[in-house]
Amino acid sequence: MPEWCLRFGIVLSANQQPFSREEAALYTEHLRTLGLAHGIDRIGVAPATVMQRARETLHSRKSVGLHDTMQFTYRNPDRSTNPDAAVPNAKAMIVGACSYSTDTPDEPTQLSARVARYAWADYYEKLRDGLGVVTETLKSDGWNAQVFVDHNALVDREAAYLAGLGWYGKNANLLISGAGSFFVLGSVVTDAPLVVNERLVDDGCGACKRCLDSCPTNAIVEPGVIDAAKCLAWLVQKPGVFNRGYRVALADRVYGCDSCQDVCPPTVRLGITTKPTNVRAWVPILHMLNMEDAQLMESVGQWYIADRNPMWVRRNLLIVLGNIGSAEDEGVRNAIAKFCTHPEPMLRAHAIWSAARLGLHQFIPQSDEDPVVVEELKNLPELRVG
Numbered sequence: 001m002p003e004w005c006l007r008f009g010i011v012l013s014a015n016q017q018p019f020s021r022e023e024a025a026l027y028t029e030h031l032r033t034l035g036l037a038h039g040i041d042r043i044g045v046a047p048a049t050v051m052q053r054a055r056e057t058l059h060s061r062k063s064v065g066l067h068d069t070m071q072f073t074y075r076n077p078d079r080s081t082n083p084d085a086a087v088p089n090a091k092a093m094i095v096g097a098c099s100y101s102t103d104t105p106d107e108p109t110q111l112s113a114r115v116a117r118y119a120w121a122d123y124y125e126k127l128r129d130g131l132g133v134v135t136e137t138l139k140s141d142g143w144n145a146q147v148f149v150d151h152n153a154l155v156d157r158e159a160a161y162l163a164g165l166g167w168y169g170k171n172a173n174l175l176i177s178g179a180g181s182f183f184v185l186g187s188v189v190t191d192a193p194l195v196v197n198e199r200l201v202d203d204g205c206g207a208c209k210r211c212l213d214s215c216p217t218n219a220i221v222e223p224g225v226i227d228a229a230k231c232l233a234w235l236v237q238k239p240g241v242f243n244r245g246y247r248v249a250l251a252d253r254v255y256g257c258d259s260c261q262d263v264c265p266p267t268v269r270l271g272i273t274t275k276p277t278n279v280r281a282w283v284p285i286l287h288m289l290n291m292e293d294a295q296l297m298e299s300v301g302q303w304y305i306a307d308r309n310p311m312w313v314r315r316n317l318l319i320v321l322g323n324i325g326s327a328e329d330e331g332v333r334n335a336i337a338k339f340c341t342h343p344e345p346m347l348r349a350h351a352i353w354s355a356a357r358l359g360l361h362q363f364i365p366q367s368d369e370d371p372v373v374v375e376e377l378k379n380l381p382e383l384r385v386g
């Protein structure tokens with residue numbers, strides 16, 4: 001029995017139902033305080049009813065193809081919007097937000113590719129740990145509870161919105177009130193009858209539309225609506241040939257994209273920012289291209305890589321090489337030469353694109369037997385200027 005319960009003379013275990021409203025409010029506050037004390041920056045509580053709007057949005061976006069080939073929460077919208085499917089008789093979702101805003105470290109001197117902020121460190125771990133403490137407390141009081149962080153079984157943003165943590169920005173991210181969008185989100189779904197939020201946060205974007213104007217691929221097709229087929233954050237994760245129309249726009253990004261948040265006034269002005277310790281904002285391109293599979297996968301840690309296949313990381317790095325490498329650099333020339341004759345056609349194809357961008361036509365084969373490479377040879381890009 002927690003000390004504070006004894007203090008209030010309250011017994012709050014699952015076999016002592018029903019709670020009075022006052023008891024539920026005290027217990028809810030206790031859990032919130034616990035989460036905040038364990039590293040979570042913001043906590044709210046949402047009702048665990050079906051998230052109807054998110055369900056309809058998932059279905060409608062899927063029906064017009066805005067999900068491209070993404071699975072995640074789109075795989076089964078009726079499940080990912082139903083907390084009851086996650087925990088039987090669910091009553092509440094305790095939603096946590098952890099900031100991933102960190103001062104930008106100095107730019108490295110070696111040729112490097114950019115990593116999006118949410119992957120500079122494992123911010124999800126901190127959130128999972130904090131929500132884990134809340135879950136263990138609920139369980140030890142006899143309730144059923146389960147953590148969902150970035151999980152296909154639950155839409156995190158809508159849960160956070162319903163918990164009153166913030167509003168949907170035009171860039172589709174959830175902006176935490178007074179702190180912007182550099183936050184990862186997750187929930188504890190529980191059958192404990194907690195006091196849930198009843199006040200949703202009003203839109204805070206107003207007339208601003210900076211994110212729409214700054215998206216390098218015009219992927220924000222309407223305020224709050226992303227066309228995944230154009231969004232670099234998805235294209236770097238999507239398996240297969242990287243859409244030729246967006247390779248130049250990828251610029252130096254190897255994983256994720258921050259453009260629509262880096263320009264967002266509340267996000268850059270109000271974020272809960274910490275000093276950069278143990279963060280990795282860039283990765284060394286040539287060094288990574290020379291790594292063996294196991295070493296490469298270990299070095300990308302928690303990144304989402306389709307089928308955990310290192311080929312997709314190499315593919316992205318090769319495109320970045322074509323965008324920012326120099327033909328004068330011996331290391332760049334060696335990498336392009338090596339990958340233009342690589343046994344894997346997918347990698348040959350992207351190396352050939354980069355070779356053409358850099359004017360290294362001496363490494364481009366005249367012909368190839370693989371259809372993916374043949375297609376690439378038919379569509380060589382112009383020489384990069386600048």
Ligand code: B12
Nearest residue numbers: 054073116150151155156168173174184185224233256257
């Ligand atoms: C699929 C997915 C993606 C996809 C698609 C993103 C998308 N916008 O749907 C891709 C791979 C592109 C992606 C990219 C990113 N993602 Co992502 N992604 C997810 C995932 C797995 C599911 C999201 C989902 O279900 N989308 C479905 C649609 C229906 O949701 P929605 O766009 O939010 O739709 C709502 C709004 O449109 C709103 N709405 C309705 N009407 C209106 C009207 C107006 C005017 C507005 C503004 C809004 C609005 O209601 C809709 C329903 O809820 C979640 C994790 C999870 N389990 O939830 C993480 C998640 C959403 N991603 C996250 C992050 C950090 C990112 C990136 C910032 C990473 C990066 N730097 O590269 C980018 C941001 C890109 C962007 N601008 O959205 C965080 C978001 C945190 C936050 N503060 O919002 C999440 C929650 C992961 C986590 N657990 O922290 N992601």
Ligand code: SF4
Nearest residue numbers: 215231232257259260
């Ligand atoms: S993540 Fe990048 S590509 Fe995707 S909507 Fe934002 S700015 Fe556009």
Ligand code: SF4
Nearest residue numbers: 169170205208211264
């Ligand atoms: S850039 Fe402006 S419009 Fe876009 S999410 Fe931020 S405040 Fe809203």
